[in-house]
Amino acid sequence: MGNFCRFEVLTAPPRPLPLRLVPVFLPFAGCPQRCLYCHQAAQTGQRPVSSADVLGRVEHALSQVQGPASVGLYGGSFTALPEALQRQVLECVLRHMDTWGARGQVRLSTRPDAVSPQLLGRLRRWGVDVVELGVQSFDSAVLARSGRGYTGAQAHAACRMVHDAGLGLGIQLLPGLPGHTQAHWQEDVERTLAAAPKVVRIYPCVVVGGTPLARLHAEGRYRPWELQATVELVAEVLPRLWRRGIRVIRVGLAPQPGFLLQAGPWHPALGNMARSVAMARMLTRAVGARRVERMIAPRWVQGDLWGHGRANAPVLARLGIVPQRVTFDANEGIRIWTV
Ligand code: SF4
CATH class of the missing domain: 3.20.20.70 (Aldolase class I)
Known part of the structure; x- marks a missing residue:
């Protein structure tokens, strides 16, 4: 049986307030x-x-x-x-x-x-x-x-x-x-x-x-x-x-x-560090032994996804999450397609 593609929506930080x-x-x-x-x-x-x-x-x-x-x-x-x-x-x-x-x-x-x-x-x-x-x-x-x-x-x-x-x-x-x-x-x-x-x-x-x-x-x-x-x-x-x-x-x-x-x-980047660790753990748990084919994330999580000094990049790459497979938009939730 071939691999089927699974779609999931994961929690992400809520949308920031509209006004500074x-x-x-x-x-x-x-x-x-x-x-x-x-x-x-x-x-x-x-x-x-x-x-x-x-x-x-x-x-x-x-x-x-x-x-x-x-x-x-x-x-x-x-x-x-x-x-x-x-x-x-x-x-x-x-x-x-x-x-x-x-x-x-x-x-x-x-x-x-x-x-x-x-x-x-x-x-x-x-x-x-x-x-x-x-x-x-x-x-x-x-x-x-x-x-x-x-x-x-x-x-x-x-x-x-x-x-x-x-x-x-x-x-x-x-x-x-x-x-x-x-x-x-x-x-x-x-x-x-x-x-x-x-x-x-x-x-x-x-x-x-x-x-x-x-x-x-x-x-x-x-x-x-x-x-x-x-x-x-x-x-x-x-x-x-x-x-x-x-x-x-x-x-x-x-x-x-x-x-x-x-x-x-x-x-100075404590919040960024904590949010990126949280996201790496969430993604690792959700993806499990599969691999991410495509991912769309809210644009306000971009810095946190890759982490402080791109600290998350190696762990995300092991899940198949590399910049070419990720896009950002204005919607809530991290949407992933895994195989
Ligand atoms: S009440 Fe709050 S702002 Fe005032 S001294 Fe205590 S911690 Fe500081």
């Missing part, structure tokens, strides 16, 4: 404390901002932007700012969006213990589309060790509140915090899937100079995850998030001038 996202960083704005690992100035390249300067910072940042774009207010605990200031900032964002023609999304990040149904309802009325919660972990013991000040149950409740207010939910995770094991990571991913966010950010814990975590590390009381293990652990969970249509919009901290990395699993 302009982040406006408001380091530590509203934060009630400095968390163990956090050094916003070094992580965002922006000076800390006081409440009095928040509006000016947003106004200045958006006046440089050529729209249309979505806007994200990040780097602090937006919902812990005074209510009148939150409103002024959001009015400022919408005013700029009006001048850009198309209305993008308004996003902001905050702590899970700095939201309430009333506050979220107000944000919705004031034009916010997505609230990203800096959950970090759903494990109460891990949260306590990092002095986060809320429990896993509170993080859950906050996720539900965001949904109930009719807002899009974002979840930020920080695998590798002190006491955070691989088992906690698997559990956090389960809980994230159950919370059904629209977007997820994964920031594997790194040691930034000048933080209390840097001191713990220097004293030998904290050991960060290894880079390669982190890539593997993130790669393992990405397809599960993609299958639910969850966009993983960031993996790892963006490189910033003056970023004082002391230790930990940081690489």
Whole structure:
């Protein structure tokens, strides 16, 4: 019997949002404390901002932007700012969006213990589309060790509140915090899937100079995850998030001038590395002992398919996936024909 051709559609990262996202960083704005690992100035390249300067910072940042774009207010605990200031900032964002023609999304990040149904309802009325919660972990013991000040149950409740207010939910995770094991990571991913966010950010814990975590590390009381293990652990969970249509919009901290990395699993292409490992594994499993005759993939996965520095090319070639057999288009899913 001759070989028959089999057609399959595999999961790929969901289509990126149509408009680019302009982040406006408001380091530590509203934060009630400095968390163990956090050094916003070094992580965002922006000076800390006081409440009095928040509006000016947003106004200045958006006046440089050529729209249309979505806007994200990040780097602090937006919902812990005074209510009148939150409103002024959001009015400022919408005013700029009006001048850009198309209305993008308004996003902001905050702590899970700095939201309430009333506050979220107000944000919705004031034009916010997505609230990203800096959950970090759903494990109460891990949260306590990092002095986060809320429990896993509170993080859950906050996720539900965001949904109930009719807002899009974002979840930020920080695998590798002190006491955070691989088992906690698997559990956090389960809980994230159950919370059904629209977007997820994964920031594997790194040691930034000048933080209390840097001191713990220097004293030998904290050991960060290894880079390669982190890539593997993130790669393992990405397809599960993609299958639910969850966009993983960031993996790892963006490189910033003056970023004082002391230790930990940081690489400027960490997301690209994890996504390409995930894709190579998915394809290897799907193709098995067969060979790919033809493949059509979404154009937004092109860089991830071949991998950082074309790291995936040898393993893909063994499956028959070589550039001559691959085309890219604007559809979702990786379509393969195997014999
Ligand atoms: S981790 Fe979040 S809440 Fe903690 S200091 Fe940094 S920005 Fe503020």
